[in-house]
Amino acid sequence: MRLLRPDPKPPALGTPPIGGSAAAGRGADEFDAIFRSCVADVHSYAFALLRDRAAAEDVTATAFERLFRARGRLDARRGSARALLFTIARNAALDELRRRARRPLADTEAGERPDAHAEEEFAQVERRSVVAGALETLSPRERELVLLKFHGQLSNAELGRALGISESNAATRLHRALTRLRSACTTEREQAA
Numbered sequence: 001m002r003l004l005r006p007d008p009k010p011p012a013l014g015t016p017p018i019g020g021s022a023a024a025g026r027g028a029d030e031f032d033a034i035f036r037s038c039v040a041d042v043h044s045y046a047f048a049l050l051r052d053r054a055a056a057e058d059v060t061a062t063a064f065e066r067l068f069r070a071r072g073r074l075d076a077r078r079g080s081a082r083a084l085l086f087t088i089a090r091n092a093a094l095d096e097l098r099r100r101a102r103r104p105l106a107d108t109e110a111g112e113r114p115d116a117h118a119e120e121e122f123a124q125v126e127r128r129s130v131v132a133g134a135l136e137t138l139s140p141r142e143r144e145l146v147l148l149k150f151h152g153q154l155s156n157a158e159l160g161r162a163l164g165i166s167e168s169n170a171a172t173r174l175h176r177a178l179t180r181l182r183s184a185c186t187t188e189r190e191q192a193a
Helices: 028-050 053-073 081-099 118-137 140-151 156-163 167-192
Strands: none
Touching (some): 028 053, 028 081, 028 140, 081 140, 081 156, 118 140, 118 167, 140 167, 156 167
């Protein structure tokens, strides 16, 4: 799967275009726009959960396939296509984890890219390493909340719907998880120094 640069905001799937019918609004161009704007984020989210590039690509493909099949039944009043897509991706990733019989997540691959801005690249790798290490200290449920919020860019209401909890419960759990994540990042930085 070739990952594309995301567009800033995907259109709402199921919303008819100006002067068009609902059926016309669910066309290939609209789906293509959603794919282009969300594919990298969905893949990043799946990879962060699964720690396996091939499995993340499979989950990403499955999520878009399921969204494409459901496109005629979508209702923009029930949420954005992006929120639904991340809900589908979450379910597909959880299915993959169940298939693995709940094995521990593998460590991410450490790879280096040659770049003209080596110092900046190294600092970015260090920051990612700190955050990845801190994420590992969170419970799976807390990690899932953080990943859905930031990879999925879901609102608290969408986050609650994706997880089957209330918006206020989602906000409270997210706040607690972020507090733990900040503390873990501080600890990771201190250990690295």
